[in-house]
Amino acid sequence: MIKIDNIVHKYTVWDDENTKNEKVVLDGISLDIPSSTFMAILGPNGSGKSTLAKHLNVLLLPDEGTVWIDGINTADVDKLWDIRSQVGMVFQNPDNQIIGTSVEEDVAFGPENKNMESSKIRTLVESCLKRVGLWQKRKESPTRLSGGQKQRLGTADALAGVPKCIVMDEPTAMLDPEARKEVIRLIHDLNKNEGITIVLITHHTDEVADADQIVLMKEGHIIGKGTPMEIFSNKELLRAAKMDIPPRVELGDKLREAGIPVPESILTEEKMKSEILRLYNETKGKGEATC
């Protein structure tokens, strides 16, 4: 789906009014994102995550190296709109991308700009809003939506481009825990049921336990890549990427230090719970199997 080959990106910074300088934000990034993958990108502020995301639908072009989207080089100006419709973007603050006066008009904006027939637009808008669960709200003003609903509207906007991939740049940063779950569930559904490739940028380690692949970035480099299991069992790597260790993983570590034989690499809360219960029942000597 997406192939990133050794890209470098530099921003111009001004040391003072007359001295120009360059800051390397992406320093030789290579990454393959196969079709229908759920890929999460983690890393501290300033590590280059958002800059990388902006290369995936040609908001930025690399200074060196190449990005291929479904075999098309993003530097190919003639194909710009093809690529943009393949890759949809959802940003941190939904207010930055919502422009319609009603929910349905907002979703129709993209297709209208592509000169799509109005009957087709109607069908498309209906399908997008139903998939994100906002069909009931189609006549409402986006300003009346909650944060989670706004983020789902942003996702519907992206879906209206009929993308094969959706890139989400910290979509949950402004949401409360319930709304966060709602948005994460939605993108997992789109990934599983429709095979849409997802690239999720986030600081929340608890949102990525179900991802296929996790990429850790730091200072413009990829410092680690693997399954959630591989990443979360590598404490040194997590520390280097300045990531939080999920509380249940930390608990496992502490129990092991205290000599309690909790197996390593437990990622989900369910698993941790059943492991502890198993140990507890064992020590009680009854050997009941509770899960």
Added chain:
Amino acid sequence: MLKGENISFSYNQAGAEEKAVLKNISFEIREGDFIGLIGSSGSGKTTFVKHLNGLLKATSGTITYNGQNIYEKGYKLSNLRKEVGLVFQYPEHQLFGSTVLKDTMYGPRNLGMTDEEAEESAKSSLKLVGVDESYYYASPMELSGGQKRCVAIAGVLAMKPKILVLDEPAAGLDPETKFMIFDLIRRIQTERNIAIVLVSHHMEDVAQFANRVWVLHDGTLKMDDTPANVFAKVDQLDEMGIGVPQITQLTYELMKSGMPLPHAAISVDEAAKMLTHLLRKGANA
């Protein structure tokens, strides 16, 4: 210090039916407090917080600051705004001065400090948030995200408040920068003896830093207690659409499955201690 009694508030909606956003809230902020204010979206947190420095006036009820009724005729709300500083979400979006120092001086100057006083106050606040002299004449736009947020907080600190209200101060920050901000808030609390009200959706942070938790639900103050007591009420909070720290959830479920833990843990350390004790004890029994 700041005390509210039976505060209610409705937005005046022309034509529409009046809807009470806050209902009969009584509260008190005392010296040395670090209060975590939690509640689901739409519970009235932001509306409530705007009452604390008089940005909104309660429809009924009274608020007193050091015994003085702030709604009384002749009470200068500008005085209260000096005492209660509000730091909104993404405060760095409000930076506009041409230099870091000028931006930080803006608030105190508006409150009537002389240029010298304002500069002194700005400098000491910038020092407290860890922004040193070399940044004084830089444009705020050249700073990193975390630094910008620190400068924005310094701008409020420079007004020398006694109470500082922060709405989601770590939103959008990576774990390390977040820790830096919370470390800063704790230093503000102790070094300047400022009471803190932290509005947050992140229960881990509330459990770790607050010594008192307010739970707002549907415009009502449902709980006002220690973090341990509040987060122990997992089911009640769940009904209100409020989560608990992940470790609290886990230990709570273990209890429900029959493990005799004394209570749900609010930190990983606490959970590890309780579980180790129990799993070892079982082995010896």
